Amino acid sequence: MTHDRSPSTPADRPPGPETLRGGPGAAKPDPILVVDGLQRRFGGLVAVDVDHLEVQRGSITALIGPNGAGKTTLFNLLTGFDRADHGTWTFDGRPVHGVPAHRLVRSGMVRTFQLTKVLSRMTVLENMRLGAPEQRGEGLLRALVRPLWARQEAEITARAEALLTRFALGRMRDEYAGSLSGGQRKLLEMARALMTSPRMVMLDEPMAGVNPALTQTLLDHVRTLRDEGMTVLFVEHDMDMVRDISDWVVVMAQGRVIAEGPPAMVMSDPAVVDAYLGAHHDAPLTGSLQEDRP
Amino acid sequence: MDWSTVLTNAATSLVGLQTIVYALAAVGLNLHFGYTGLLNFGQAAFAAVGAYGLAIVVASAGLPLPVGLAAGLAGSVVLSVLLGLPTLRLRADYLAIATIAAAEILRISARSSTLREFTGGASGINGFTEPFHDLNPLPPGTYGFGPWRYHERDLWVLLVGWTVLAVCCLVVWLLVRSPWGRVLRGIREDEDAARGLGKNVYAYKMQALAIGGVIGTLAGFVYALGQGSVQPDLYGTELTFFAYTVLLLGGVARVLGPVVGAAIFWVVLSLTDTVLRGAVDEGWLTFMSTTQVGQVRFMLVGLALMFLMIFRPQGIFGDPRQIALDAR
Numbered sequence: 171m172t173h174d175r176s177p178s179t180p181a182d183r184p185p186g187p188e189t190l191r192g193g194p195g196a197a198k199p200d201p202i203l204v205v206d207g208l209q210r211r212f213g214g215l216v217a218v219d220v221d222h223l224e225v226q227r228g229s230i231t232a233l234i235g236p237n238g239a240g241k242t243t244l245f246n247l248l249t250g251f252d253r254a255d256h257g258t259w260t261f262d263g264r265p266v267h268g269v270p271a272h273r274l275v276r277s278g279m280v281r282t283f284q285l286t287k288v289l290s291r292m293t294v295l296e297n298m299r300l301g302a303p304e305q306r307g308e309g310l311l312r313a314l315v316r317p318l319w320a321r322q323e324a325e326i327t328a329r330a331e332a333l334l335t336r337f338a339l340g341r342m343r344d345e346y347a348g349s350l351s352g353g354q355r356k357l358l359e360m361a362r363a364l365m366t367s368p369r370m371v372m373l374d375e376p377m378a379g380v381n382p383a384l385t386q387t388l389l390d391h392v393r394t395l396r397d398e399g400m401t402v403l404f405v406e407h408d409m410d411m412v413r414d415i416s417d418w419v420v421v422m423a424q425g426r427v428i429a430e431g432p433p434a435m436v437m438s439d440p441a442v443v444d445a446y447l448g449a450h451h452d453a454p455l456t457g458s459l460q461e462d463r464p
Numbered sequence: 465m466d467w468s469t470v471l472t473n474a475a476t477s478l479v480g481l482q483t484i485v486y487a488l489a490a491v492g493l494n495l496h497f498g499y500t501g502l503l504n505f506g507q508a509a510f511a512a513v514g515a516y517g518l519a520i521v522v523a524s525a526g527l528p529l530p531v532g533l534a535a536g537l538a539g540s541v542v543l544s545v546l547l548g549l550p551t552l553r554l555r556a557d558y559l560a561i562a563t564i565a566a567a568e569i570l571r572i573s574a575r576s577s578t579l580r581e582f583t584g585g586a587s588g589i590n591g592f593t594e595p596f597h598d599l600n601p602l603p604p605g606t607y608g609f610g611p612w613r614y615h616e617r618d619l620w621v622l623l624v625g626w627t628v629l630a631v632c633c634l635v636v637w638l639l640v641r642s643p644w645g646r647v648l649r650g651i652r653e654d655e656d657a658a659r660g661l662g663k664n665v666y667a668y669k670m671q672a673l674a675i676g677g678v679i680g681t682l683a684g685f686v687y688a689l690g691q692g693s694v695q696p697d698l699y700g701t702e703l704t705f706f707a708y709t710v711l712l713l714g715g716v717a718r719v720l721g722p723v724v725g726a727a728i729f730w731v732v733l734s735l736t737d738t739v740l741r742g743a744v745d746e747g748w749l750t751f752m753s754t755t756q757v758g759q760v761r762f763m764l765v766g767l768a769l770m771f772l773m774i775f776r777p778q779g780i781f782g783d784p785r786q787i788a789l790d791a792r
Contacts, residue, residue, distance in 0.1 A: 251659070272659050272662045272663055272664045272665065275662030276662050280661070280662075283657070283660070287656060289650050289654055291649070292646075292649055292650065296646060296649070300658070303662055305643045307642045310639075310671055310675075313642035313643065313645065314639065323643065366661060
């Protein structure tokens with residue numbers, strides 16, 4: 171992995187020469203995801219209009235912006251869950267626009283959802299097993315003959331159990347996923363995404379609706395992903411969390427990328443503060459966003 | 465009232481042709497609805513394609529039985545593709561609309577006078593079962609014990625029917641315990657989640673639709689061969705909804721649920737029928753006539769289904785823990 175930044179000090183690491191220059195569309199030394207001229211309209215509304223965006227490999231990049239900024243739409247477009255009207259993007263050097271969602275997963279890009287999608291009437295372990303890629307037993311005819319896939323199933327189960335232990339869900343393995351708490355569902359969804367052996371993990375509001383005690387655990391898990399060499403792109407509202415763990419912050423407003431750069435730099439950007447205060451007109455207007463949240 | 469007739473009728477219903485046919489139709493629906501979450505309201509169409517495919521090829525075209533069976537199965541797969549291609553990318557309700565409409569189109573076309581030359585119109589087709597009975601290894605005679613006594617022809621139909629049903633249950637069991645079945649259940653729970661884990665949801669839904677449809681077609685074969693004729697009105701929406709009733713009775717997403725459900729359904733219909741009829745004849749029930757019994761017993765079935773949904777929504781075999789969970 172080509173880290174040009176130390177993972178342990180996210181806020182004040184010395185950035186590489188290219189990353190020093192923030193601003194929308196900034197070039198990165200080793201981008202894993204490159205987006206060009208991406209546009210998505212819903213009727214007359216331009217939901218996403220991104221000229222250029224790069225995501226640095228092996229980093230944690232936060233995607234922030236007020237409600238309706240187009241963050242989730244951008245996620246859906248990039249992961250093949252929605253169709254772009256214009257634009258191209260490459261993942262790991264290969265063009266992937268127009269590639270269906272399930273094939274993007276196989277090429278190493280996995281996502282989670284804003285509203286957790288655990289498979290309620292399946293056990294936690296079955297949820298995990300489903301995530302494993304290239305299962306021989308998923309072919310219709312091979313499925314009939316257990317010996318053809320039994321050994322792979324055992325390997326998958328072992329991997330699933332290891333991940334469940336890491337995410338503190340080991341005791342829940344035989345429970346229905348629908349009986350898990352909200353926080354456990356978030357953990358399960360993240361663990362299940364890892365079953366696909368991804369190189370890039372896209373998390374849509376991983377902390378939404380999670381109690382503060384669990385937030386720290388989730389943050390640690392996200393950091394671990396980066397330390398294992400994965401690239402993380404996540405949507406988040408919580409500024410503290412963004413400041414805490416992200417290496418790079420991309421700010422969207424009204425479908426466009428209005429600013430990007432290291433967290434400290436972006437959060438003092440007047441355009442960003444305006445975008446947030448403009449959207450949160452009912453928030454106390456006693457000062458800038460930073461002063462609101464110590 | 466003759467209680468021995470009541471019990472004999474119930475006992476023959478337990479293993480009878482209707483039980484096999486509805487169990488098969490429901491096994492197919494179970495794969496659609498129970499395991500994949502597909503709302504197929506046109507299982508009657510799949511059965512009709514089997515019955516008519518067989519009857520037309522054998523009776524009208526004079527071709528051998530295996531060709532008729534092959535034609536029925538091929539027709540079934542074509543029907544799945546026609547129904548699935550445009551609807552399986554859309555929300556679940558579109559498949560429901562397309563399937564129920566297709567089933568009625570097929571039935572009404574089959575009974576139309578324009579196609580009488582091929583389908584026999586409202587009176588249907590008969591005289592195509594001899595090749596099937598020629599295969600019967602049983603010498604002529606009466607077989608069985610207790611209330612179950614059959615001539616060799618009826619017994620042959622029942623033996624073949626139960627064998628087909630057993631094989632279908634075995635195949636479904638093998639499939640749903642496999643990773644393939646796990647993908648289906650994943651799609652049932654949340655298709656975006658399955659897609660987000662790299663599964664080609666569309667292809668899996670298509671496979672499930674086709675396999676469940678083929679099982680429905682087998683129900684059509686057994687029905688046609690057992691009845692010795694094919695009539696359009698046997699393949700109305702009633703067949704589909706009785707099959708759903710059978711499925712809900714036995715328990716959704718359980719391999720043997722449809723078999724138990726079908727047996728209970730037809731035994732209860734038989735019991736209520738003979739008991740009510742007897743009661744009217746004996747003068748115990750004065751407020752209805754024997755001709756009304758047929759309707760009243762379906763009211764009772766409806767009532768029983770309501771109580772089932774209220775007090776045991778998971779069906780006879782279902783897992784109550786699954787019902788307790790909210791779907792999302």
